[in-house]
Amino acid sequence: xxxxxxxxxxxxxHALSDAGYTVPTPIQEQAIPAAVAGKDVxxxxxxxxxxxxxxxxxxxxxxxxxxxLPGFPPIRSLILTPTRELAIQIYDSLVSYAxxxxxxxALVYGGVSQYNQTEALSAGVDVLVATPGRLNDLCGQGYIDxxxxxxxxxxEADRMLDMGFVDDVERIIRRMGEHDDMQTLLFSATMPKSVxxxxxxxxxDDFTRVEVNPVSTTVEKIDQSVYFxxxxxxxxLLLYTLRDPELHRALxxxxxxxxxxxxxxxxxxxxxxxxxxxxxxSQIDRQNALNRxxxxxxxxxxxxxxxxxxxxxxxxxxxxxxxxxxxxxxYVHRIGRTGRAGHGGIAITFCQADEVPYLRRIEKTIDREVxxxxxxxxxxxxxxxxxxGTGRSRSRRGNRGRRSLNNQKKAAxxxxxxxxxxxxxxxxxxxxxxxxxxxxxxxxxxxxxPANNNG
Numbered sequence: 001x002x003x004x005x006x007x008x009x010x011x012x013x014h015a016l017s018d019a020g021y022t023v024p025t026p027i028q029e030q031a032i033p034a035a036v037a038g039k040d041v042x043x044x045x046x047x048x049x050x051x052x053x054x055x056x057x058x059x060x061x062x063x064x065x066x067x068x069l070p071g072f073p074p075i076r077s078l079i080l081t082p083t084r085e086l087a088i089q090i091y092d093s094l095v096s097y098a099x100x101x102x103x104x105x106a107l108v109y110g111g112v113s114q115y116n117q118t119e120a121l122s123a124g125v126d127v128l129v130a131t132p133g134r135l136n137d138l139c140g141q142g143y144i145d146x147x148x149x150x151x152x153x154x155x156e157a158d159r160m161l162d163m164g165f166v167d168d169v170e171r172i173i174r175r176m177g178e179h180d181d182m183q184t185l186l187f188s189a190t191m192p193k194s195v196x197x198x199x200x201x202x203x204x205d206d207f208t209r210v211e212v213n214p215v216s217t218t219v220e221k222i223d224q225s226v227y228f229x230x231x232x233x234x235x236x237l238l239l240y241t242l243r244d245p246e247l248h249r250a251l252x253x254x255x256x257x258x259x260x261x262x263x264x265x266x267x268x269x270x271x272x273x274x275x276x277x278x279x280x281x282s283q284i285d286r287q288n289a290l291n292r293x294x295x296x297x298x299x300x301x302x303x304x305x306x307x308x309x310x311x312x313x314x315x316x317x318x319x320x321x322x323x324x325x326x327x328x329x330x331y332v333h334r335i336g337r338t339g340r341a342g343h344g345g346i347a348i349t350f351c352q353a354d355e356v357p358y359l360r361r362i363e364k365t366i367d368r369e370v371x372x373x374x375x376x377x378x379x380x381x382x383x384x385x386x387x388x389g390t391g392r393s394r395s396r397r398g399n400r401g402r403r404s405l406n407n408q409k410k411a412a413x414x415x416x417x418x419x420x421x422x423x424x425x426x427x428x429x430x431x432x433x434x435x436x437x438x439x440x441x442x443x444x445x446x447x448x449x450p451a452n453n454n455g
Contacts, residue, residue: 011100025050026212040207043187074148082160084109110134111283132168146175157188221344233378255323264302273298324355328365353382
């Protein structure tokens with residue numbers, strides 16, 4: 001099937017051809033016809049499957065075929081997304097798809113001055129891409145009115161709620177009001193109860209459900225593997241991994257903001273060009289680091305999970321999990337940065353002893369074991385808390401566990417005996433030592449002479 005078979009207008013087909021789109025992905029093939037027909041859509045698909053195009057094309061086609069009202073045009077479509085990076089990329093895609101139409105798009109997000117954003121809004125906007133916080137701010141200041149929204153897109157709904165935007169999303173929904181004719185497209189990689197509640201509230205009863213892959217499964221073409229390594233050797237292992245000539249560009253994920261800065265600093269000290277992006281970085285710094293990475297000026301980009309859903313980087317050869325994510329879904333989204341749009345990619349995970357339980361949860365979620373890499377110059381020395389590959393199985397450790405308990409009991413008894421001996425010896429020494437007498441002063445020493453007091 002081709003895009004032409006999905007009932008898309010010629011102007012949009014021309015723009016898609018210019019962007020190099022030829023054959024629709026499964027999510028596009030199923031979601032676009034339903035959305036173009038005016039149906040509400042629930043799209044469940046892993047990251048990197050082409051969801052942006054799946055909702056952007058129906059929006060543009062609907063607005064293109066509608067007559068624009070005279071006077072100052074209201075905002076007709078809203079795309080709500082959790083992160084600034086994702087908002088920027090959706091906006092760039094929209095502008096690319098709409099270049100042969102007169103549809104006007106705008107972008108609002110926090111972390112930067114609102115001046116340029118309000119200037120764009122004052123010129124009139126058809127499609128608005130926004131993050132929740134800045135959108136509510138501008139609505140409160142009177143720059144944005146959401147009462148005329150005809151088509152609402154909630155992208156990365158699960159991530160939106162995980163990041164604590166529940167109250168912001170609720171306010172935005174109330175600002176739009178209840179419209180029987182409003183079309184809603186909701187996209188999510190997972191389907192927790194919080195998202196199920198949104199589906200019941202926002203989508204009409206006859207909505208179309210599109211699920212191209214089981215929820216929280218990994219892209220088949222991604223080559224996944226794991227190194228078992230002690231924490232103090234992770235930096236050395238990262239430098240060793242980056243020596244691979246096949247590793248052109250790598251996205252390295254860490255768990256904390258401070259760890260993100262530290263890893264990037266260590267790489268630069270080792271003469272490996274690296275940048276860092278996380279929530280404490282300003283929007284300008286984050287965008288500069290991302291642009292330098294995309295342009296090939298640096299080889300490595302270190303990021304926290306805030307970027308796991310928001311980055312769309314073509315030809316990303318490797319994703320490296322410097323820290324194992326605590327949630328299996330985050331693993332899926334991290335490695336989904338490579339293998340975009342059906343292409344292959346490589347995902348390598350560094351797992352230390354106390355992260356083995358997280359790895360087991362990931363393997364259970366993706367329903368496969370992550371192969372252990374044999375070329376490990378820094379094998380784990382610390383006993384893993386649980387697992388395979390770096391030690392014996394639990395059944396084979398049973399007798400050894402009992403022997404360990406016996407050894408611990410013997411050690412405790414020996415320690416108690418030593419303490420008893422030391423205590424008795426100390427008591428003997430105390431009893432054999434004579435108490436020290438206080439020195440008595442001579443009877444006349446330092447006593448006042450009464451004769452001297454008689455004037």
